[in-house]
Amino acid sequence: MTNEPPTHPELVQRARDLVPLIQKFAGWSEENRRVHDEVIDAMSDAGIFRMRTPARYGGYECDTRTLAEVATELARGDGSAAWVASVHWIPTWIASLFPAEVQAEVFADPDVRICGTLSPTAMAAAAPGGVVVNGKWGFITGAIHSQWQEIIAVQVGPDREPAPIVALVPMSDLQIVDDWQTSGLRGTGSVSTIAQDVFVPQQRIIPLGAAIQGLTGAGGTDGAIYRAPLLPVASASSAGTTLGLAKAAYAAFLERLEGRRITYTDYTSQQEAPLTHLQVAEAATKIDQAEFHVHRLTSTVDTKAARAHLWTLEERVRARADMGAAVRLAREAVDILADASGGSSIFTDVPIQRIRRDIQALSLHALMHPDTNAELYGRILCGQPPNTQYL
Structure with missing residues (x-):
């Protein structure tokens, strides 16, 4: 890849060029319940995972029409590979709502892969400087190849009403449960993840309600896509x-x-x-x-x-x-x-x-x-x- 952001047609063509490789490994991915490493690497080399990364961190800040057309091309090769890319785009967008110091950490690699969920199936308890999270999340597409997970938990405490929060957690802090035994989208590797007494610092937490509304310009990220x-x-x-x-x-x-x-x-x-x-x-x-x-x-x-x-x-x-x-x-x-x-x-x-x-x-x-x-x-x-x- 060059240092210049690719145009919309260039990104769509890159995805189209990946179709034969994706088709080649589609059966393998289904049998092994994860996208083949060679496909992940090829999508990364094509810039697929930086399509929603902020421009100041080397991302493309693509509009959603480009996302849809790229995913359409990828799915012509294998629905699982396309779904993994599509799901990564959403937590990557969410990560761009966090403070600048968090973005700098997460996007140190512009091709970072962030998995995530919108289901609040964990609990968070206040702790000095942040929260401690315990819980389990299912259907975490692409977790096997991710470096970070965007999680949802319900924060509780004696002096506050329970409220859902969004947090960013390194995958190294979580346990992966290999439970993805399904009839469809088998290649997505949408396993479960578990947090056991995981500490999350306050700067890596935002209210779910704020994320749902969108935080224009949060952390210095003010591109149109946000x-x-x-x-x-x-x-x-x-x-x-x-x-x-x-x-x-x-x-x-x-x-x-x-x-x-x-x-x-x-x-x-x-x-x-x-x-x-x-x-x-x-x-x-x-x-x-x-x-x-x-x-x-x-x-x-x-x-x-x-x-x-x-x-x-x-x-x-x-x-x-x-x-x-x-x-x-x-x-x-x-x-x-x-x-x-x-x-x-x-x-x-x-x-x-x-x-x-x-x-x-x-x-x-x-x-x-x-x-x-x-x-x-x-x-x-x-x-x-x-x-x-x-x-």
Whole structure:
């Protein structure tokens, strides 16, 4: 890499160039339940992990449209590799909200990999100069290859109401539990981590509420990408992987189409069957619709951030709704193509079966679940208050 930040097209092309390598190791990553080291190194060399690192630490401060397009390309190779990159972008953005001294420590390596969570499944007790944390977090994507984890804990004390906090902790302070035995996204290595009497200094702690709102200019970081609330940022950072999986399924289906027949029918060519035409057309249309929602989401986040506009409640919720709609449409497209792929597609060397399991796993993510996000959007449209603080 040169010292000059790459342009948007250059970063997307770098991701596109990685696809053959990512595809090469996709089976290995699934079997070993972690992204292959060679893929991690290649993504690091391409600058994938510094896309949300502040510019003053050698990062690119990419907008979310670039994130989505890069993730889409990576997911054409392997959904797990793309998801690992997407998840790293979110805690990296959160780390940029911390004081300058913390950022200097965390971003000493501009390619630092930070894993994290938004679930407050630990407790924090006040201690001189900070807090002591005990607890366990699940679904920590990319923990195996990370140097830091962004954690959420509920701070309690005799003189304060319990309140969730966000903290940054070196991975060396945490225990990793190798419990990632799943049917989908197996290659993400989304293991659990445990804190046992881990001391966190006060400067590495901020209130969760402040992180959700976004802290413009915190720690001297005042780029446009930091002028947005956390949940729209997280939604836009995540959506590209979904779209990429659908595009991967479409390409995988067409690659196997020529020369295939439809067994136990008179069709000697699946390619000539009207049923296939309808299936491909419907899947392609759903992928186009998913892409619309991804682009509207990223455009909203980037435009409002660039203009430093305040977010309305409806806009915040629509960000989650757009992400949910993209997930639903992409999953439906993959299901159509997988259903049309025949019995031979269940063999593990046929990519579409892995793609289908990966996108199903992604659609079950608590923040990406289509029904959860649609219901929340409907509540707001009907004049009801939100039933979550994750907006």
